[in-house]
Amino acid sequence: MHLSICDASIFILRFRGCVALGKVLVAAAWPYINYVPHLGTLLPLLSADVVARYYRLKGDDVVFVSGSDEHGTPIEVEAIRRGIHPKELVDRNHKIVSDLLERYGISLDNYTRTESPLHKEFVRRHHLKIYKNGYIFTKETELPYCPKCNRFLPDRFVEGTCPYCGYGEARGDQCDRCGRLLDPTKLVNPHCTICGAEPVIRRVKHWYFDMPKFTGQLLDYIKSNKQLPDNARNFSLKLLQEGLKPRPITRDTKWGIPAPFEGAEDKTIYGWFENVLGYVSATIEYFKRRGEPERWREFWFHREAKTLFFIGKDNIPFHTLILPALLLATHEGYNLPWNVITNEFLMFQGQKFSKSRRVGVWIDEALRLYPADYWRYTLISIRPETRDTNFTWKVFIEKVNSDLNDTLGNFIHRTFKFINRYFGSVVPEPKNLDEVDEATLNAVREKVDEVARRLEAFRLQAAAREFLEISHIGNRYLNEKKPWRSIKEKPQEAANTLYVAVQIVKALAVTMHPFIPFTAEKLWNLLNLPDKNYKGRWAEAKKPIPPGHRIKRAEPLFKKVEGSEEGLQRMLENVRSTKAPATPTITIEEFSRVDLRIGRIVKAEPIPKSRNLLKLMIDLGDYGLKQAIAGVAEHYKPEDLEGKLIAVVANLAPKTIMGLRSEVMILAAQDGRVLAVIQPDRRVEPGSRIT
RNA sequence: AGCGGGGUGGGGUAGCCAGGUUAACCCGCUGGGCUCAUAACCCAGAGAUCGGUCGUUCAAAUCGACCCCCCGCUACCA
Numbered sequence: 001m002h003l004s005i006c007d008a009s010i011f012i013l014r015f016r017g018c019v020a021l022g023k024v025l026v027a028a029a030w031p032y033i034n035y036v037p038h039l040g041t042l043l044p045l046l047s048a049d050v051v052a053r054y055y056r057l058k059g060d061d062v063v064f065v066s067g068s069d070e071h072g073t074p075i076e077v078e079a080i081r082r083g084i085h086p087k088e089l090v091d092r093n094h095k096i097v098s099d100l101l102e103r104y105g106i107s108l109d110n111y112t113r114t115e116s117p118l119h120k121e122f123v124r125r126h127h128l129k130i131y132k133n134g135y136i137f138t139k140e141t142e143l144p145y146c147p148k149c150n151r152f153l154p155d156r157f158v159e160g161t162c163p164y165c166g167y168g169e170a171r172g173d174q175c176d177r178c179g180r181l182l183d184p185t186k187l188v189n190p191h192c193t194i195c196g197a198e199p200v201i202r203r204v205k206h207w208y209f210d211m212p213k214f215t216g217q218l219l220d221y222i223k224s225n226k227q228l229p230d231n232a233r234n235f236s237l238k239l240l241q242e243g244l245k246p247r248p249i250t251r252d253t254k255w256g257i258p259a260p261f262e263g264a265e266d267k268t269i270y271g272w273f274e275n276v277l278g279y280v281s282a283t284i285e286y287f288k289r290r291g292e293p294e295r296w297r298e299f300w301f302h303r304e305a306k307t308l309f310f311i312g313k314d315n316i317p318f319h320t321l322i323l324p325a326l327l328l329a330t331h332e333g334y335n336l337p338w339n340v341i342t343n344e345f346l347m348f349q350g351q352k353f354s355k356s357r358r359v360g361v362w363i364d365e366a367l368r369l370y371p372a373d374y375w376r377y378t379l380i381s382i383r384p385e386t387r388d389t390n391f392t393w394k395v396f397i398e399k400v401n402s403d404l405n406d407t408l409g410n411f412i413h414r415t416f417k418f419i420n421r422y423f424g425s426v427v428p429e430p431k432n433l434d435e436v437d438e439a440t441l442n443a444v445r446e447k448v449d450e451v452a453r454r455l456e457a458f459r460l461q462a463a464a465r466e467f468l469e470i471s472h473i474g475n476r477y478l479n480e481k482k483p484w485r486s487i488k489e490k491p492q493e494a495a496n497t498l499y500v501a502v503q504i505v506k507a508l509a510v511t512m513h514p515f516i517p518f519t520a521e522k523l524w525n526l527l528n529l530p531d532k533n534y535k536g537r538w539a540e541a542k543k544p545i546p547p548g549h550r551i552k553r554a555e556p557l558f559k560k561v562e563g564s565e566e567g568l569q570r571m572l573e574n575v576r577s578t579k580a581p582a583t584p585t586i587t588i589e590e591f592s593r594v595d596l597r598i599g600r601i602v603k604a605e606p607i608p609k610s611r612n613l614l615k616l617m618i619d620l621g622d623y624g625l626k627q628a629i630a631g632v633a634e635h636y637k638p639e640d641l642e643g644k645l646i647a648v649v650a651n652l653a654p655k656t657i658m659g660l661r662s663e664v665m666i667l668a669a670q671d672g673r674v675l676a677v678i679q680p681d682r683r684v685e686p687g688s689r690i691t
Numbered sequence: 692a693g694c695g696g697g698g699u700g701g702g703g704u705a706g707c708c709a710g711g712u713u714a715a716c717c718c719g720c721u722g723g724g725c726u727c728a729u730a731a732c733c734c735a736g737a738g739a740u741c742g743g744u745c746g747u748u749c750a751a752a753u754c755g756a757c758c759c760c761c762c763g764c765u766a767c768c769a
Binding site for chain 2: 028029031032034035037038039040041042043044045069071072073074154230231234235238239242245247270271272275310311312313314315317318321322342343344345346347352353354355381382384385386387388389390392394395398399402403405406407409410411412413414415416417418421422461462465468469472475476478479480482483484485487554556558559560
């Protein structure tokens, strides 16, 4: 089947919207792994996972792919900072991230990486192909080059004084103070942010992808793709109306995929022109590994395949314009993204997630606090669908305690307990169900369908609400039927009630699966339903558990989050401090602002009513006697400390702790539960400066 | 600056694109019920002139114009 690629009608056919189900490619944005992702970065992967799991439950043929985005200057710079080769950095991070995603239950069929040999080879062949098709040309430009680092500098890596407002730390692309767009060549006193040297301007040749040639086809694609969400469509149309520009696809960096063009041997391919091709290469790799090397085509060429891309809003143009253009440029008739499901941003307590300022929660530390399902449920239920939303500890506590534990967990638990206790753990035989029983079962079936409808519309937040609603129905039903009464007077009625209740539990076990898969499997097991493979299980939501079936003993599925919002933030900070933090470097000048000295503890005494505090009097020689309130009482007895020479920070702003003034801070090393004060290894006078 | 998104009871969100019965849901609050269940559950109630103004319309949270505030983006932080 070969249609002219320029024929717009094929798009109309392909994107009419009533595409038959069956084959679903689910793709999630590739996290950039210069660092562990934070909760916001997890959103596209998590959303994709919910949908992938749903389609699998429905019995569709699903392939779910993503991978680590590993190339580019930020990773190179991070590697330099740590004194290792970029490859070593990404090998390490890829492993960490893959492992974490698995622990979040992100059910990827292939989580690969841009360093995968198959990907690199695929990308080179792809670009050569579109080069031969005439979509790539070369052009010379002037770019800043750092002679000391021996590299061309991306705009963001040049800083200098803004020529408009005089701001001293304007970046090459934009001034943070006046907001003006800049050109790195215009900066006054420019310097390289990596080494500080002054960059020079060099003329270089680069290879450009001729985006404007695809304007018409992309316009047709965007306009005829009915399911594209508004934010993705509007933004893409705007860019198309403004006019596409040729994009440089080569970079003068070493860390990347070598450009395959003649004369470009020392260049690499720009990240966004290779990582999006990873969706294809990951599919190829997956089927190759399964020994079915041709089947990837079913997902990328058969018209009936649905391809779903889950991304954050900042990635829209790469998925609605650049990826389609790259695919069109092959003239091979690739499926263009059937839908690009875009989430807005997640904020943390009203602020943007920020790695440098440590605002937010990172996915490794989150798992050290609470189970994956708690995070999954919370994130999906506040998933930023129509606007940015805010993650707060308050929300987290509310979602886990009220929704998961009280409403959902408790309904399941009371049903189990009742059957355990009054029916010997055996599903009772129903006889003559009354109207309320039937209506309830119907309402539950209705809800199951509603969850499915919401999921198919990618309204994940609403879908989660609907599945939780099933447990509300259950709770309401039990309250109305009061089986704890009828068990005494009309045991058959109680039997009917619990029969219905356990069917609701089963429906929940199925519908909760996309959202909280770990809990779903645990529940499936408690229901003593043997099937380990969940493919095609969705239909089970409406099939009753037969009377006589034995279930297991009740076991709580969730635990409440104990403690306040402040308490949780403290827990997070504890978790954070016990792993080696990658603290940003400081200059010697910055360090010298800290006045470190040796002091002698002349007196140490416990503070009444405090658990861990000691009041210390510390002799600082010429600087006098200072009082320190130190949190060491759980590690040292007062008499152990008296007489010791120890390191202190002498110029910390004083603070009042439990009504006592603390003027200096003593230094101690912490290794998990072990605390050790820092002492000089030979005798020096109290007050000696530590440098 | 331009562009985009948003401002809905105390808090958090949905509804808006395809205008139409008492503006929905969760948390919180008040009162009541229940006691099988992880002090959980269920019911009822209070509480919003849907940022402001003007307009379109028989009818606007929903459409249009203008204004005020918040946020994001302006092509390598989802």
